[in-house]
Amino acid sequence: MDLSDLIKPEGITLSLRAKSKKHVLQELSATAADLTGVSERDIFDTLLQRERLGSTGVGQGVAIPHGKLSDLTEIVGLFARLEKPIDFEAVDDEPVDVVFLLLAPESAGADHLKALARISRFLRAPTSIENLRIAGSAEAIFAILTEAEKEHAA
Numbered sequence: 001m002d003l004s005d006l007i008k009p010e011g012i013t014l015s016l017r018a019k020s021k022k023h024v025l026q027e028l029s030a031t032a033a034d035l036t037g038v039s040e041r042d043i044f045d046t047l048l049q050r051e052r053l054g055s056t057g058v059g060q061g062v063a064i065p066h067g068k069l070s071d072l073t074e075i076v077g078l079f080a081r082l083e084k085p086i087d088f089e090a091v092d093d094e095p096v097d098v099v100f101l102l103l104a105p106e107s108a109g110a111d112h113l114k115a116l117a118r119i120s121r122f123l124r125a126p127t128s129i130e131n132l133r134i135a136g137s138a139e140a141i142f143a144i145l146t147e148a149e150k151e152h153a154a
Contacts, residue, residue: 006077013080057090066102
């Protein structure tokens with residue numbers, strides 16, 4: 001599964017203003033609702049339920065909130081770079097400034113886990129995350145995400 005299968009240019013936010021983890025999830029839920037047609041409230045509730053199990057802040061300033069929704073028909077990803085890092089209760093206690101949201105249909109099964117693993121591998125690479133942090137536009141971020149697939153395939 002490639003990142004280019006998960007994210008579209010309109011799913012990228014370059015400089016998200018948020019004061020808290022909950023605010024980040026609200027903003028991303030609104031964007032996801034616009035892209036998917038699924039209720040913003042359903043998306044937000046699903047993400048909050050997942051966060052209650054444990055923070056999706058995976059360390060090094062990165063969070064990967066995720067969840068499954070019955071009304072969704074395909075796996076969808078959104079990327080946001082935060083204007084200012086926020087506390088996300090990450091495993092390393094470092095504030096988060098890069099968020100990759102992943103939503104999957106209830107029926108996604110192993111594909112949901114494969115997508116999570118793919119995102120995690122990409123975001124763990126120091127050059128990948130640094131390039132995403134310095135990119136000057138949503139188009140540049142999309143190119144970084146999709147170029148990685150071309151390099152990976154070569």
